[in-house]
Amino acid sequence: MSPADREHLWASEHLDMFATGLMQDEDLNRFEQHLAACDECRGTVHALAAPEANRGMHIPDALIARWPTTRTTLRGLQRELARRHLATCEECRSILRYRGQSLELERVPGLEPSAEALAALDGLAPSLPGSLGQRTVELPRPRFNLREFLFGGAVGGLVAAAAALAIVSTLSLHPAQHPTPANPGVPALRLELGGGAAVRTLGSIEAGNLVRGGRGDTTITLAPGQSRVRIALAPEPDLAPETQVELELRDAGGALLMHTSMPYSYLIESDRGLAIASDGALPETDLTLLLTWTATTGTRHTVHYLVDLRR
């Protein structure tokens, strides 16, 4: 590949940052230099600026066209921004109304933006250090080098194999940014909550890791050398759609690493799964996963899964 081809490829990959005006100065200089030499990219940028394109002024047509799906998949800040736009845009409202679609973006646990994102949007958040303003929850005793932890699982035998939970949480390692007082040399972990899009990036669930109907102390053993694993869980065959399922992840010492909950009706809407990943092989430790819900009879049910990382 020639240097010019490489620059063209780089520019193509960074067109989104340029187009949105979010490209940092150094990259902008490089992009502009390439533009000066590339007819194709100049044509693309020219089309971006075409007033007829009317870009970005309204909820994109592709999202409106698939509104039943859009309503259940917009997540985080995108959901809040679309909701705010819809509240005031008569054009988008009238088209949705004409198409017989709901004008509401319901508040769905697990799809809503973080409190930090809302605060930043509404100008309530203090300035974040540097440019790394990520939502961060310091975990109490970081002990292992997990880069990501994504939780989900197909809940219920009445749903097909693809139905699954829709929680995504990410444990990220950021060396030197958050040394812990208890062990200053050990980088802290971060816990982030998200939704389905992040799960899709992981690819398909490995069949060997599907755990359906698991009860009690079902053990999930990961293969040696694995750096990423996804697990679907099906603990209960007939959960009602409105059942609220609580999820906890605890380390071997019982410390709570993650706690969240969401209704079953949301959980079964798309293909999700549990995934644990690290930069290298998964660390030698184990985790306990607890799913808790209250049955219609009022009985509290808890299912434990031991995630054995010790091979």
Place this chain on the structure above:
Amino acid sequence: MTPIDRPSESDNPLDHVDWKEAEAIMRRVIISKVGSRGRDDFDDLVQEAIVALMRAVSRGGVQTLEGLTVTIAQRQAYDYLRRIRRPSEPIPELPPGTEDIPAPLEDDDPTLDELEFYVRQILPALGEQCRELFELWFELRNLKLVAERLGVRHDLVRKRRERCIARAYEIFLADDGPLGEWLRERMGVAS
């Protein structure tokens, strides 16, 4: 073929269109342009084109409805062909009179349309100077032209822009959804 214009007493311009006929026209145009390559996406493409036509009709001033219907369907088809083309294939040429729309990003990424929509939605949170700067950027996509329009020096616009970008980053990076994930990936920041 039945007329696409439908007489109606209603004040709603959308009631003046025979949408079944419009959809039939769009389906024919899109199928003829995209062929079997878009078989799985026909319905989505047609519905997206219908929404685009609804917007145009809502805004008024449509001269020839059938012509506009065909034009929007063609634009939709060519945009789709650009999106799915292999790197070795030539970029599909658009017929005169239709607007070229840049190909979106990788499949799971937000499209340029979506990204621009979300950036525009946060502009009120960035303050008046930044809102003005971004809106001119969306119109011109050239910082020198933006500086000229604002009547300030180019280097000052660059400095102002840096401050505005930092504020936008603050908002997007606080998000744990797809927008935050997208920006973190673009910045090479681990999620």
